[in-house]
Amino acid sequence: MFLAHVNPLQASIFSSLAVVSLLLTFVMLGSHWLRNYVYAFAAQSWMIAALSACVGYFAGYPELYMIAILTALFRGLVLPYLLLRIIGRLNVKRELHAVLQPSSSLVIGAFLVIFAFVIANHMNSQSLLASRVVVLALTIMLSMKFLGFLMLTVRDEAVSQILGLLVLENGIFLGSQILVPGMPLLIEIVILFDLLIVVACFGMLVRFLVVHAGTTSSRQLNRLVG
Amino acid sequence: MILSDVVLQICQVLCVLLLAPLLQGFILKAEERIQRSRGPSIIQPYRDLWKLFHKQSVVPESASWIYFIAPLIAFTAMLIVPILIPVLTDRPLPQSDMGDMLGGGMILTLGSFAIILAGLDSGNVYGGIGSSRAVMLAILAEPTLILVLVGISLLAKAMLPFVVNHLLLGSPSIYWSPAHLFLILAFFVLLLVETDRLPIHSPTHLEIYMIDEARILEYSGPLLALLKWASMMKQFILYTIFCNVFVLPWGMSQIGTSLGEIGSVVSLLAKFLLVALVVIVIETVQSRLRFYRYQEPLAAGFMFAVLAIVSSQLL
Numbered sequence A: 001m002f003l004a005h006v007n008p009l010q011a012s013i014f015s016s017l018a019v020v021s022l023l024l025t026f027v028m029l030g031s032h033w034l035r036n037y038v039y040a041f042a043a044q045s046w047m048i049a050a051l052s053a054c055v056g057y058f059a060g061y062p063e064l065y066m067i068a069i070l071t072a073l074f075r076g077l078v079l080p081y082l083l084l085r086i087i088g089r090l091n092v093k094r095e096l097h098a099v100l101q102p103s104s105s106l107v108i109g110a111f112l113v114i115f116a117f118v119i120a121n122h123m124n125s126q127s128l129l130a131s132r133v134v135v136l137a138l139t140i141m142l143s144m145k146f147l148g149f150l151m152l153t154v155r156d157e158a159v160s161q162i163l164g165l166l167v168l169e170n171g172i173f174l175g176s177q178i179l180v181p182g183m184p185l186l187i188e189i190v191i192l193f194d195l196l197i198v199v200a201c202f203g204m205l206v207r208f209l210v211v212h213a214g215t216t217s218s219r220q221l222n223r224l225v226g
Numbered sequence B: 001m002i003l004s005d006v007v008l009q010i011c012q013v014l015c016v017l018l019l020a021p022l023l024q025g026f027i028l029k030a031e032e033r034i035q036r037s038r039g040p041s042i043i044q045p046y047r048d049l050w051k052l053f054h055k056q057s058v059v060p061e062s063a064s065w066i067y068f069i070a071p072l073i074a075f076t077a078m079l080i081v082p083i084l085i086p087v088l089t090d091r092p093l094p095q096s097d098m099g100d101m102l103g104g105g106m107i108l109t110l111g112s113f114a115i116i117l118a119g120l121d122s123g124n125v126y127g128g129i130g131s132s133r134a135v136m137l138a139i140l141a142e143p144t145l146i147l148v149l150v151g152i153s154l155l156a157k158a159m160l161p162f163v164v165n166h167l168l169l170g171s172p173s174i175y176w177s178p179a180h181l182f183l184i185l186a187f188f189v190l191l192l193v194e195t196d197r198l199p200i201h202s203p204t205h206l207e208i209y210m211i212d213e214a215r216i217l218e219y220s221g222p223l224l225a226l227l228k229w230a231s232m233m234k235q236f237i238l239y240t241i242f243c244n245v246f247v248l249p250w251g252m253s254q255i256g257t258s259l260g261e262i263g264s265v266v267s268l269l270a271k272f273l274l275v276a277l278v279v280i281v282i283e284t285v286q287s288r289l290r291f292y293r294y295q296e297p298l299a300a301g302f303m304f305a306v307l308a309i310v311s312s313q314l315l
Helices: A006-030 A034-059 A065-092 A102-126 A134-152 A158-179 A187-214 A217-223 B006-035 B044-052 B065-084 B102-120 B125-156 B161-170 B179-195 B222-246 B256-284 B295-312
Strands: none
Touching: A006 A034, A006 A102, A006 A158, A006 B179, A006 B295, A034 A065, A034 A158, A065 A158, A065 A187, A102 A134, A102 A158, A102 B295, A134 A158, A134 B102, A158 A187, A158 B102, A187 B179, B006 B044, B006 B065, B006 B222, B006 B256, B044 B222, B065 B102, B102 B125, B125 B179, B125 B295, B161 B222, B179 B222, B179 B256, B179 B295, B222 B256
């Protein structure tokens, strides 16, 4: 396996790229402005694209360059553009009625990172991959998933729910880039197109919400209407 | 000429004592300059202290012995901390093994605890408000401080600031590791909060915003001078820890010649110039947060400290 023998330079490049993308998730968690979410998501996607290019270079998988370009193009440019268009049309600028204040969600997020670290450490101690980069990648993958779930639970603006889903997916993608770099190109492309469909569907759903419920907050939908 | 260790230790304390007002003066002056006004002279804090020491002291009737003893405790605590940390030399000097980093943190907190008691003592309304706000901030800031200290001791495998300094000097890979960078960010948040800067403390002293100033409203004359001097020294000490232990561990005297000591004073001032400029930029671009949003920067600091500890486990 590639990760069993990375040299310190590669390890530090991987870990700093991964850690910066985790930090960008926290930026999304700690901010109330929808535009900031989208910018942080775009920056995170660029980080992941750089990561897959690095893995491709060091591990010798030329198809990862292709994936890096696709990631930067789709997740870094097209999806943020579509989201910004949705936000611009909806005329919502910020999350108004979040269940948790940004500070409390930051603290809960910090604890989720510790939880992810404990799980990753446990998983690593059972298999025999004694590499630190593996634990780091597992930790960041799990914590980005947890943070995505947290964003889905505590936010009720429709756009931030899309972003929660996208962060969740980014986490899985980041983990897979480091842990199983040789994933077939076709699967990656399918995932990328899936994401496009997710955003398009959500865009339609949001419009439906505005037309029929007169709001963009999903909290208004827990009432049965006959 | 190589100075003996005792002389060096005395020099460390004197350096903090005498240069602390200069740092305060520089920050005040530079802030005004950025806003395109002239600002007070850079040695104005010295003049203020001199004036206050020559004034008469007016004591409220309701004051008890705590009122008199609190400034002395605060001032003494700030004289003790420089013994424990690397100010001029990068090696332990006599008596620097009295306490580790947690001990130094405790003595720093003891000083502000004494001032909190003094604010409550005279029964003044503003003193009470100031003390209660200061306690709330302390409750929010203390977990981050403890976690930062734990994180840096996990990195260095020791609780002594000198060891941390040597470690960062010796291994660039640890200096640039995410754990250390997160610790710097977390400590920087603490630095802003503890040295009475924005986004929490207001630079203009109106009663509705007051936190630290409200606790010492009842004081006048020499006791007020002691309190002000103690808070300037606290700022100087925190800047020293931030520079010499966390961010810029370079440029400290190793052998202890008098020329080397002068050089390390100069380099200390140069480092403070850098940090103070960053702080001033933040003070200029940031507005003061609402009272109920005080926890946001501190929660970010807490998050950075937790991330630092998690990533220090992965080194």
